[in-house]
Amino acid sequence: YxxxxxxxxxxxxxxxxxxxxxxxxxxxxxxxxxxxxxxxxPLKSIATAYLKLACPELIRDAGTREAVQRMVRYMHAAPDSIASHQFICSELLRDDNIVAKGGAKGVYCFSLIRERVAFALKVIDGSETPWPITVASILEQIGYSNQATIDRLYTVVPKEIKNDNHIVVGERRAAFTLAGK
Structure with a gap:
């Protein structure tokens, strides 16, 4: 198979x-x-698929629509089984308004159910480290109302970069503005 x-x-x-x-x-x-x-x-096409995970009524096939509804319920019921403890997917799935999952080589996708919007991004070097900061920035830029979700992302990968002596030597921050902002 x-x-x-x-x-x-x-x-x-x-x-x-x-x-x-x-x-x-x-x-x-x-x-x-x-x-x-x-x-x-293409990322646009992946985002289209994620929009349908958030809005299954957009799915034409009834069997697929029902399967998506069950899958999203399971994802929200057991977020740690989707990724692991303290991982971006699990932290986002604790918010029942979000459907999220990471992919291969730096691809990350998520959708917002009530807002009826989806995002797909690609970190060029394939790294997963920027995901939480990037997604938190997207949520902040669109004015997402659940601050607790954003705060959880900053616990996965803190903004501050510390050296071995626990001295702050830098910061992680998003360096983009969403189009239309």
């Missing part, structure tokens, strides 16, 4: 294409560290 040509993997590929509103024949297929297929498509 782990081979890209297996019917299960083909079903996953076609479901992703439908959710992302992206042609299946243009999705690039690679293999992750566990040997399973991974799919590459």
């Amino acid at each position: 782990w081979q890209p040509s297996h019917p299960l993997q083909q079903d996953i590929l076609h479901t992703l294409a439908d959710m992302a509103e992206y042609p299946v024949d243009q999705i690039k297929v690679g293999v992750d560290g566990c040997g399973f297929p991974i799919f590459a498509l």
Whole structure:
């Protein structure tokens, strides 16, 4: 079932294409560290799929829509099983308004249910360290109302950078402004 040509993997590929509103024949297929297929498509298309995770009524297929609703309920019910303790995914999923999950090589996606908006980002060097600061900055820039969620992100990766003597020697901060701001 782990081979890209297996019917299960083909079903996953076609479901992703439908959710992302992206042609299946243009999705690039690679293999992750566990040997399973991974799919590459534009960030805009990934964000489209994440919007549908937050707003399942946008999904045409009833079976997929029901599966998404169950999956999101499970993600919120057990956030630490999605990533781990003190990891961005788990901290975001503690907020029942957010659907979030990290991906391969620095890709991170999340959506806001009530606001009906989704974000997909890519850290060029593939690092996961900037994710919490970046997502916190996005939430701050859009005026997200749940400050506790933003605060939790800053506990995952603190703003302050300290040396071995616990002296502040720098800071982590986002260096971007969302378009339209």
